[in-house]
Amino acid sequence: MKIVVCIKQVPATNDAKIDPETKRIIREGMKAILNPFDTYAVEEGVQLRDKFGGEVIALSMGPPKAEASLREAISVGVDRAILLSDRAFGGSDTWATSYVLAKAIEKIGDVDLVICGKQAIDGDTAQVGPGIAAHLDWLQATYVMAVEEISSSSIRVKRMHEDGYDICEMSLPAVITVVKDINIPRVPSLKGRLASNKCEIPVWKPDDINADTSKIGLNGSPTRVVKIQPPPPRHTSTKKIEGSSIECAQTLLRELKLRSIV
Amino acid sequence: MIAFTDAERKKYRNIWVVAEILFGEIQPVTYELTGAARTLADLRKSEVWVVVMGSDIEGKLESLFAYGADVAILVDNPGSSGFVDETETKIMKRLIIKYKPEVVICGATTRGRALIPRVSVMTHCGLTADCTGLSIDPENGDLLQTRPAFGGNVMATIRCSNHRPQMATVRPRVMKSPEPDPGRAGRIIKEDMLTSDSEKIKQIIDVFHSTETAYNLADAQIIISGGRGMKGPEGFKLLKQFAQRVGGAAVGASRAAVDSGWIPYAHQVGQTGQTVQTKVYIACGISGQIQHLVGMQSCDLIIAIDKNPDTPMMQIADIAVVGDLFEIIPEIIREIPNL
Ligand SMILES: Cc1cc2nc3c(=O)[nH]c(=O)nc-3n(C[C@H](O)[C@H](O)[C@H](O)COP(=O)(O)OP(=O)(O)OC[C@H]3O[C@@H](n4cnc5c(N)ncnc54)[C@H](O)[C@@H]3O)c2cc1C
Numbered sequence A: 001m002k003i004v005v006c007i008k009q010v011p012a013t014n015d016a017k018i019d020p021e022t023k024r025i026i027r028e029g030m031k032a033i034l035n036p037f038d039t040y041a042v043e044e045g046v047q048l049r050d051k052f053g054g055e056v057i058a059l060s061m062g063p064p065k066a067e068a069s070l071r072e073a074i075s076v077g078v079d080r081a082i083l084l085s086d087r088a089f090g091g092s093d094t095w096a097t098s099y100v101l102a103k104a105i106e107k108i109g110d111v112d113l114v115i116c117g118k119q120a121i122d123g124d125t126a127q128v129g130p131g132i133a134a135h136l137d138w139l140q141a142t143y144v145m146a147v148e149e150i151s152s153s154s155i156r157v158k159r160m161h162e163d164g165y166d167i168c169e170m171s172l173p174a175v176i177t178v179v180k181d182i183n184i185p186r187v188p189s190l191k192g193r194l195a196s197n198k199c200e201i202p203v204w205k206p207d208d209i210n211a212d213t214s215k216i217g218l219n220g221s222p223t224r225v226v227k228i229q230p231p232p233p234r235h236t237s238t239k240k241i242e243g244s245s246i247e248c249a250q251t252l253l254r255e256l257k258l259r260s261i262v
Numbered sequence B: 001m002i003a004f005t006d007a008e009r010k011k012y013r014n015i016w017v018v019a020e021i022l023f024g025e026i027q028p029v030t031y032e033l034t035g036a037a038r039t040l041a042d043l044r045k046s047e048v049w050v051v052v053m054g055s056d057i058e059g060k061l062e063s064l065f066a067y068g069a070d071v072a073i074l075v076d077n078p079g080s081s082g083f084v085d086e087t088e089t090k091i092m093k094r095l096i097i098k099y100k101p102e103v104v105i106c107g108a109t110t111r112g113r114a115l116i117p118r119v120s121v122m123t124h125c126g127l128t129a130d131c132t133g134l135s136i137d138p139e140n141g142d143l144l145q146t147r148p149a150f151g152g153n154v155m156a157t158i159r160c161s162n163h164r165p166q167m168a169t170v171r172p173r174v175m176k177s178p179e180p181d182p183g184r185a186g187r188i189i190k191e192d193m194l195t196s197d198s199e200k201i202k203q204i205i206d207v208f209h210s211t212e213t214a215y216n217l218a219d220a221q222i223i224i225s226g227g228r229g230m231k232g233p234e235g236f237k238l239l240k241q242f243a244q245r246v247g248g249a250a251v252g253a254s255r256a257a258v259d260s261g262w263i264p265y266a267h268q269v270g271q272t273g274q275t276v277q278t279k280v281y282i283a284c285g286i287s288g289q290i291q292h293l294v295g296m297q298s299c300d301l302i303i304a305i306d307k308n309p310d311t312p313m314m315q316i317a318d319i320a321v322v323g324d325l326f327e328i329i330p331e332i333i334r335e336i337p338n339l
């Protein structure tokens, strides 16, 4: 079984600041982390490999420093990693990002299963996983909370929905996106850390994956971010209730009754 | 990507909504989106079309007209056992090529978020996720889409002017449902299913309705939510009692409480949990970090109970109660008659 796990390096959200002059997100000096949802994708890939043999490969598109996230994946058991990094990839929206990742997966060749996180915590769209499946014309299952069975030709998964879940069986190759219920990511072992320090991570450019340059980067992206601003503040005049606990309880209760809440 | 010419762009008309169907019922998000689409279509002097894919649903289409739809495209799929992303994608692609809508809006639900990115790739269109605001240029039909990103820290405005249709998803309960007009009529267009792809097989073996994985915070009018300040599972017992006394209240939680194992994930509100828009939200011992606020800040009335008066939650709250919740909440419970 050949598994590809797609991972994204993201800024730790708490730090997202907007430059008041340029209205752009200040990325400099932002702490970068592996997208938290992708740690579950990595863990699932490693567990499936351990059970069924084969190889698990981590794949990321991003700036050169995204290599650190790929090393993190290797430290918890991924066999090898590939970084897609080039000026020409910059500014890709989800359409173009999933195109690039799909081309890289084709290039890797003979891939049975692609695992993505549910969503990235910066762009927050959850569109890249299904996008990859669409570009490859593979089957997909999203919001997967358990892989129940897998064979060389098919996979059976439990998909989470708002109203419950379903069990879905499909032939491979396929793309799945996973939610945090699926597993508990391991911490890196000493051996893993050593491997991650030592390994070579190849960097692929558009030519390496035979990408059509009209489909990548800003030019290949149908969406355009035209404005970035802070969210509108919630206008409020806060009514403060203070005093002894009994006074507080009684004042709050009065407010609740006034509004027919109790 | 080659941009559309003006002439090509003009061939695309009408605002479409992809209906969310669950267990043979049209879901509320569909009506919310139909209302939003109506506003856009009126500005463009065009029509609202709703695409309905499901089985045994024909008798229920009238309600769509009442909420503002002009046309319902019905793709009846008898014997369909569940949601098959690939089949629905193919249907959507075929309909888009045939009828050329200017805008397609879909609910940002687990199904919608699986389906529509696939459609957008297959039709070479831009797709904006989780929009909280949609406005349209009445002259050229360009859609201005506003959406939160970076976990709610920023609002981005996005356009997809060079291509048609323009696609967007909107989370449930973000748009307000319009008042239905039962007298409004509309047309029904019936479209066939497609024969399935032979070599690739996907089957939905079973569908479970479960409240364990999907605690429905959304249906509640009132949510009483607890955070790290609840100190442990015992604290949540207190909240459940409180919720029982306030008839019909649901119990929510911050991620800190969920991660501590005091209450299941299904109760989590926020960026990585659920978004809620209830009439009343009572936050108990939740400091109100941005990832939590994005999930609840559009609730009508926010009440916070915290011993620290300076937390972000206490700042945005309409009513901020300063004190020890382990003293205040039992007192309130005592005072509310147990009906
Ligand atoms: C403020 C803002 C708003 C945006 N809004 C939109 C929008 O509405 N529509 C749109 O099309 N684009 C949008 N983008 C662009 C989008 O964020 C990027 O295209 C991004 O590369 C991927 O999207 P995402 O972060 O939403 O990932 P998601 O689709 O949420 O990611 C899902 C999964 O896909 C995989 N994945 C995602 N990106 C990569 C990667 N680079 N390398 C490897 N694996 C990856 C991971 O497994 C991840 O868990 C926006 C960008 C910004 C800054």
Ligand SMILES: Cc1cc2nc3c(=O)[nH]c(=O)nc-3n(C[C@H](O)[C@H](O)[C@H](O)COP(=O)(O)OP(=O)(O)OC[C@H]3O[C@@H](n4cnc5c(N)ncnc54)[C@H](O)[C@@H]3O)c2cc1C
Pocket: A013, A014, A036, A121, B151, B226, B227, B228, B229, B230, B253, B254, B255, B256, B257, B268, B269, B270, B271, B272, B273, B274, B284, B285, B286, B287, B288, B289, B290, B291, B292, B295, B305, B306, B307, B308, B311, B323, B324, B325, B326
């Ligand atoms: C990528 C990412 C995604 C996240 N997603 C979410 C999400 O979806 N939802 C979410 O909630 N968080 C999320 N978080 C976590 C978030 O940043 C905060 O860590 C979390 O919300 C804090 O929870 P809290 O307010 O319960 O805890 P704290 O911040 O510790 O607040 C506890 C509060 O309780 C008060 N308190 C303590 N004892 C008492 C008492 N006896 N009486 C009264 N008040 C008391 C304290 O004064 C304090 O204000 C996310 C974080 C990241 C990085």
